[in-house]
Amino acid sequence: MSRARTPSFVCEIQLKVTPASERVLLVRLDCARLVYNACLGESLKRLEKLRALKAYQAARRMPKGTKNSPVAKARNSAFRVAHEQEGFREYDLHAYAKQFGQAWLGEHLDSLTIQKLATRAFFAVQQYAFGKKGKPRFKGKGWFDSVEGKTNTSGILWRENTVKWLGLELSALINPKDEVIAHGLACPVKFVRIVRRKLNGRNRFYAQLVCEGKPYRKTQHPLGNGAVGLDIGPSTIAVVSKQGATLERFCDELKPQHKAIRKLQRKLNRQRRANNPANFNPDGTCKRGKRHWHDSQRYIETRRHLAELQRKQAAYRKSLHGRMINRIVAQGDIFKLEKLSYRAFQKRFGKSVNFRGPGAFVNHLKRKAGNAGGEIVEFATGSTRLSQICLCGGLEKKPLSQRWHVCGCGVGPVQRDLFSAWLARFVEDERLDAGRAQAAWPGEDERLQAASSRIQPAMGQGQPKPNLARRVPSQSRSPAQSGFGVSEAHHGKFFAMMRELADQPEPPAF
Template identity: 50%
Template sequence: MSSKSIKTKTPTFIVEIPLVVSSKDVGVLSSRFETGRQLYNACLGEAMRRLKLVKQSRKYLAAKKLKKGSKARTEAFKVANQTHKYSEYDLHSFATIVRNSWIGEHLDSTTAQKLATRAFKASQKVALGQGKKVRFKGKNQLKSLEGKTNKSGIRWVKETLIWGELKLKPYLTTYDPVITHGLNSPIKYVRLLRRRLNGKVFYYAQLVCEGKPFRKPKNQLGSGTVGLDIGPSTIAIVGDDSARLTRFAPELQFAEKEIRQLQRKMERSRRANNPQNYNPDFVNQKGRQKKGTVKKGCQQWNNSKTYLQTQTSKANLERELAAHRKSLHGKLVNEILSLGSVIKLEKLDYKAFQKLFGKSVGKRAPGEFVSHLKRKAESAGASVIEFSTQTTKLSQTCHQCGRIKKKSLSDRIHQCDCGVFSQRDLYSAFLAKFVDDNLLQVDQAKLAWLGSEPILLAAWKQATQKETNLRVEGRVPSSFGSFPESERVATKVLIADAKNLDVVPFWESQIEASQHFEPPSL
């Protein structure tokens, strides 16, 4: 392979700009998006057909019998794919053939190739076992179209989106530093986005730029190591000089009652307009009248205007909730990056979180937060290190004596006979700072524990203060543990350790000061 064929990855960031679209432009864009949807479905169907032929071939079956991870197995799979022309570039050729029709009047070659690439990657997930099936796009379900370069097809020239005869100006009232930085950066390619807000369609231009995104002065990258312990709805953050125990997006207001009411209204409307799609009502074993379930198989549904309006209202509530959660996640990510440039956390299975804590995970979205953290850390020059839970076992390990004790999920306090006492999540986040190569460095943890213990206790106390948490979150989560009793025990532990070290602790000095204090005379 020559040096010219090697492609080096460059830093990339995205700037999103709303567009001014007339009624005439809306008609042209709608037809192009519909054409792109049909081309995507055609490419996806062809990719799945070729994949089926590959899996039925003798070469593929022979390749499966070879040793996993060997070069011979990889080459055998490659030959099986080439035999039935199952590759990204072969699908590009198929898109070119399909485009030699009425589709070519609406889509350029680069946009068609990008749609073929998306279809091939979707089928590849099924081929690699990362997905069970592919999803074909229904009407108005294609949300974006993009080009390959900024030289042809969809491109951005002199603050104007140009796509053939279309010329769309941006809708910008002010040029903030983020947008100005994006407009002044080299543009790799442009993505045209379509969104439906409050029943209306809006179009946006996403400029995929080369370089690093603009960082505000208040969000500068810190120095040091930060340990994280992530739960279904909570997170513990421990830096070199500070610690915090909080929920994901505590300010988020969930419109559960309104969403349930809209869901019931949609179901009543659907039943009234489609009685043929439901089984007859029945009486259960307890003598209660139950509604009939939906019949199995593909059904034809007739949706009324009331149903569509209710569906739009429900979609708006969920969209606002997701946008607010994303904003709060970004704020928390900036706080973490301001504490240090090396972030360490356990590698968790967030799909298992969904099965065990579906309602909580659906509200707080910890997996989405970790993806946001990785993406922003990479653009800022920081590193996110995930380590295995099998070799570390932070929630069960005591760094002082090395004892490993299995705890149930209801045990929220780490208390060891050697004197170590802390909240479980904060303690795990503290130990995460000293994990290297999937192993806990006990010596480093022992040296840092004496200065970090008061910080962890202060963070625990602040997290369990009902006066602040009731105002924001509604109640103190049970996973935080109870601090008042632990404070009394922790005081005894600290006094005992301080006497062994011949040091007067803070708690004892406060007691002595209060004994010599004389109240003012009346």
């Protein structure tokens, strides 16, 4: 069966589940976990055999060529033959999973659901084979939280505001005044997904209706007009459009819970060591090999408390992302930003990225702007270099601590992130249109400085001005803690210009 190419969206509705129905659902989710793990293990075995195949190794040595060229088509054809020879295809895995429907698992899962589980496992291994994601992991007991069908004609069905699945009927809790739910129910349903979420240690089940069409668009969040430049960092975002310019922190209202999470994690570690002393060596390290772990009720309660704390934090962060995106979408319909590696952000700014979630924000922005009819333009950082370039064409690689852009041509001082976001509006075809940017610059420096002056102090600290006068460090401080300390001999005209600006009111640094 070919996949539908029509646009789709998800309408999520909570289900009314009795204790008896919950027991049935938990058994079926565990059966789905067993099928998924079996298909995942088989896919990994076939991938290992495929990589050892001589035909596959010969295909890898073939030149890649350009897209749709005869060289690329020949290489793809060689890969296709190797995959077919080793059975590393989606429908080959469907044939492997057919045996589970004929065994006792077929009493709990229908054939289409089993096929979808096989597809899910195959795609996870395929992403790993292409190097896009890491090696997929097997699901432990209680870790499998969703199962879905392939169509709305067999298997998991949506009929008359009720989910029907192999004799199990789950009615939906629908608010008749909710316009979003009403729009989803009015659209054709492609297939149904059942999702389990744990709220404060209790299971909540939801039906996700994958509907055909466009999602509901709220009237209070209209789409603007014009180009919007964005500069996204690990914890901040700069937005510049014709309507205004802003520089703010991601999720500034979200309170950090690092200390509380760390305390709970250390408590879990102490409880686990106390409950399982035989699983640890005398030096405190964990023993190798297969081990049996005993979880006490207090350990389970602490784990539940930690999961609930992290769930609330993630939900509030997602809500704050949505509010910020609504404000951005109202400023324009073309959103231009640099194509960044958020994995690199995780390596360099792990704690901040985990707390603020810039990668999740960008994905949310792409989805919401695309559904509203907007356009997302991502350009390479190497060809534009917005954080280094000036309107005069000069390039200066700034250290991360230098948050202000000042050039001898007269541009600046202007906040670095705001200036990059302003330049992003004039990027066309992976290149900065310097002529348009120079023509539009008069008067923009005042607007950007006004935006930077509204920045709130970070973490309760003051806002130092970009004053580069040499300071003499005290004996109790290290040179890195004593301020900027930049020598006049190394800066020449730049230092003289900044000294002339010392008497003028300057915007605070962020």
